Amino acid sequence: MSSNIGRYIKMQIFGESHGKAIGVVIDGIPHGIKLDMDAIAVQMARRAPGNDKTSTPRKEADIPEIISGVLNGVTTGAPLCAMIVNSNTRSGDYSNLVDTPRPSHADYPANIRFNGYNDLSGSGHFSGRLTAPMVFAGAVCRQILKEKGITVGGHIYSIGEVKDTPFDMVNVDENMLEWLNCRAFSVIDEKSEKEMRDVIENARMDCDSVGGVCEVAVTGIDAGNGDVMFGSVESRISEALFGVPAVKGVEFGAGFDISKMRGSEANDCYYIKDGKIATKSNNNGGILGGLTNGMPIIVRAALKPTPSISKEQKTLNTKTLSDDTLIINGRHDPCVVGRALPVIESMVCFILCDILKGNGKI
Amino acid sequence: MSSNIGRYIKMQIFGESHGKAIGVVIDGIPHGIKLDMDAIAVQMARRAPGNDKTSTPRKEADIPEIISGVLNGVTTGAPLCAMIVNSNTRSGDYSNLVDTPRPSHADYPANIRFNGYNDLSGSGHFSGRLTAPMVFAGAVCRQILKEKGITVGGHIYSIGEVKDTPFDMVNVDENMLEWLNCRAFSVIDEKSEKEMRDVIENARMDCDSVGGVCEVAVTGIDAGNGDVMFGSVESRISEALFGVPAVKGVEFGAGFDISKMRGSEANDCYYIKDGKIATKSNNNGGILGGLTNGMPIIVRAALKPTPSISKEQKTLNTKTLSDDTLIINGRHDPCVVGRALPVIESMVCFILCDILKGNGKI
Amino acid sequence: MSSNIGRYIKMQIFGESHGKAIGVVIDGIPHGIKLDMDAIAVQMARRAPGNDKTSTPRKEADIPEIISGVLNGVTTGAPLCAMIVNSNTRSGDYSNLVDTPRPSHADYPANIRFNGYNDLSGSGHFSGRLTAPMVFAGAVCRQILKEKGITVGGHIYSIGEVKDTPFDMVNVDENMLEWLNCRAFSVIDEKSEKEMRDVIENARMDCDSVGGVCEVAVTGIDAGNGDVMFGSVESRISEALFGVPAVKGVEFGAGFDISKMRGSEANDCYYIKDGKIATKSNNNGGILGGLTNGMPIIVRAALKPTPSISKEQKTLNTKTLSDDTLIINGRHDPCVVGRALPVIESMVCFILCDILKGNGKI
């Protein structure tokens, strides 16, 4: 197991979907941070199901209770533990998930990895529900960054084939980031939002699901942060993002498209903008040689469509080794991209705090 | 700085492009591994410049000398150190790289990060030359994997807009991987290779450069390896790949394209193939819930075009803050994708060994 | 902060003495371990106050509630979180601890380290109460070791100047270890126990406190476990033991006394005992070159007397910088050695499990 991350600040996730509680311990968070619980609640709500009609109608309160590390609303410097008690605890028989593992879920490899001892109900520790404590941790880190003048925000870059207006990688608007930051379904372009909602609704009607891409931008970060090689901002952020369920691709700046460019086109030339050193393009997504170069950090994460669909699917009975079919009951998100976005942003916030601490900046 | 990686086996890279030597220490490598130095030389040669006409004609011997950890050609279990002495040591004046930083190079952020103390000659520790010790380490790990029946191989998936035949993600041919593994410019399709070489040659003629994508496959790995969340096979591999210069995107399986699929299309259904549990498609690239599922691991890395081009470029004089132009002299690769491929493969080999060690398999 | 430890298994402690709860997350614990809750309760009781008349009469229930990582009483492989809710929560004014810091407590340096933001009530995160989750983690690890035939046990080696019969380092009796393991005040020699109790009682009567030494032995561990240099069994165990409040010294085998021996006396000569390779003496405490040699591991930890004494003490008013006096009210242990013993044993159990996991043995 490796449900912890961070080099200078450590985030340890625990819990199972239908266990007693899920939570996080953050060790190494700076002392003296006054927690804005309302701002944390906003982020928790963005991730929580039922707050937008594209997502599952299951209701989750998801109110994190702070167990330690905070006194009178201010961080003490001791490990910060926050917990969300599960109202929906284990019940029923999930043994069929062993015999007929759900396609593209962790059921089958997890059964081998943990020799059948892992908790299957609600996907146990593999559940998307475990991203709630990540959002809590990210919301705390977001406040630390804000005090340093750093803003992290994102939008739904695409759902299926429908694209939102992408960020202007050179001139990301901080105010727009702040506006996006409070939304349940963060899309810049109204028309795109409508189309995306249609795509999702159509998938739902077909008992199917659909994937998408999240795009996150970071403004206000100085040049010269990060480390080289395996401590690169890209290494650090990607390690974190691939820890979020459903992520299958991560790219920075022009990303995969940069591979089609020529150097003369891809190179981000320096010039003076408003008295500061800047680059005219930002194909490198604000990162050169693993270090920030003062331009906005731009990162995209591709998410696969929810594997839990109510459509009948072919699978295998791993006991009898004979073909079988599977219908996944229960209410599932036809699209998790909207709810995954605050998780992606949160992990970016956490990693940036960790990097800044490693660089002696916080 | 963070030129080290690994949780159970640690790889520590050191050296500068024009310093005395570059090298690597691998701590935690299993004892009793008989090193096949010829196989190591093959991998070193694939990365070395001058061995294929698409790359720079600079000659680098790149013969790693083993300093420790090996006795009579067999690993002892002590830290394995290998070093490559630099024939091309510091000379000349590189101070212009501070004043007029090369676009899309680390010059500018590195100067801030290290307050001007970093070695600039040949890009110092940021040089692509530092990938040579990674290839050495990867070549050792490749042998360890081979003994476990695991094959890692890759090809140039694309150069600019030209694509090679992609891997059949479900039925990757191990023999083809082995064939690709020994080539200097690993392309499956002969016609694609010719076109790629043309694209590169054209870029060279234009004093320009071009990027591309590497695709790597891993066969023979059992289901149930890896860890959850931030210990996921994807987190681990991406952390390593983004430590390789020029990588701007990493994806697994269908990668970014999976975001356009519906669940019913993306889901990899189980069935029995040759008496073993397999999936009919492999859009997840052999990884579910962070764990291997027994299907081939498929990973792609997007590389930006070499930023060093001999075309005149606009830049800034960071001292006078006035516009300037820059012509980068010297012989540079118009395309590094072919030489980067064995580096990408090597980092995959290293991470897989680390994962297997963490799982108690080696 | 660094309330986490472990290389292959990670133990993360959280909580404050008078906060909502204290607890631990153990990430990487093997799956399939059936927890013996009664055995855990025995260890918790040994550490809990009020269970022996030498300790403070405060009552702490200290019943750990398992939050995650266990299903039907068996570990799942997911992070194991256990929590103890505090009945004794914050109240009163502790600001005097800033102005007149208690001698030999963390008050003064903690105030500087955390800029006054740290929780002072009941010593906050610095409280000895935080050792309760360590004992829980250790009790789980003790069971894992037991299944491998490894027994960890200890006794109060000395209180003040009174010594118990030391362990026979060569022939530690496993049955005696098991007997000691269940006691609240683990002393081998009855007469020594009486004398120790007298020393403690006298200290109490004088409103004073007294220190002591714990001695722990490990039997049943094979030769060849551990790692070299900074991965030595000694490095690993000492790192853990110095994380326990009040520990000021750690030694192995003959420890400090070995410095007075000659080589011919100190060297542990090999011979055959009961058909197995053994040594005639065990001055190295079962560890050579950082590795176990098959002999019992012997480790001793020196604990300082409780700094909280009800006697009037001189201190400083750090605000006015004038001399002051301090009387610490409340009920405090005149001697923590008995209650610290299961904590010391627990950390040894945890580190041994971590080492065995790193060696691929569990």
Added chain:
Amino acid sequence: MSSNIGRYIKMQIFGESHGKAIGVVIDGIPHGIKLDMDAIAVQMARRAPGNDKTSTPRKEADIPEIISGVLNGVTTGAPLCAMIVNSNTRSGDYSNLVDTPRPSHADYPANIRFNGYNDLSGSGHFSGRLTAPMVFAGAVCRQILKEKGITVGGHIYSIGEVKDTPFDMVNVDENMLEWLNCRAFSVIDEKSEKEMRDVIENARMDCDSVGGVCEVAVTGIDAGNGDVMFGSVESRISEALFGVPAVKGVEFGAGFDISKMRGSEANDCYYIKDGKIATKSNNNGGILGGLTNGMPIIVRAALKPTPSISKEQKTLNTKTLSDDTLIINGRHDPCVVGRALPVIESMVCFILCDILKGNGKI
């Protein structure tokens, strides 16, 4: 293997006694440190054999060659690699060390741990020679500390039963530390030195060896450095010191003796000294709750007598399982304490730098 240490700065040791070279890579060392190579040479010489008549007459040049991370004598921020080429390379047959393992050496457990693949000549990676790169790293760190006004120095506290004047733990004299720092056999009291030399000479005459204790003091370090629990200054230093061959005990301040004190005697009371907060005694060795309290850090390490003695010893033939005798030829130190002292100091220097970096102070 685990020949690396450090959380914010990583020290990776490599090499074998009779291999091509031994060395160290230090990753994360601050940039801009001007190396004083003469000061480094002084420390290397203190550890080198043959520089004092108490040590072995073998001559080792031990001149570290800097391979990377330094430009024009100043650290660049890239990994700093330094190497010492071995003049004394493998020769002869060491297989007898497998069959008749030397008492109290790593031979027997190492043979099991590495399944016979480890390098035996000159003890391979287990050799005391591997402490030379530790001293190099420590000498660099000593300079970093010096710039911060922190002085680390030590003396031979005892050899056998002969004691030097111990440090005045409250008022350690910085000038004396500097004076001790340059000596080959660092003893404060002249008469003690003579007696110690006699004890060593007598052991040599008897073909035997003798152990001792090193005491190290750190002055000039502010209150509030370090971390709690397993990040305590004591945990960090002890982990490092037990990585030094022959160390069997580590204690801070009054150490094991504090266990015999009453609280009223052990407690270090605050008062004002020269306008600064200080304590009247220093039984805690400058560390409270894991954090520095502004008083000198005092640490002692007990070293066992060299196990290599030329006296005939009983051992076992592990092949035939029959009793055997062993005579260890070659020239060996009758006492390593004097040469170990700079190693102990060096590891303290390294850990303090690591702690300061983690605290954002360097």
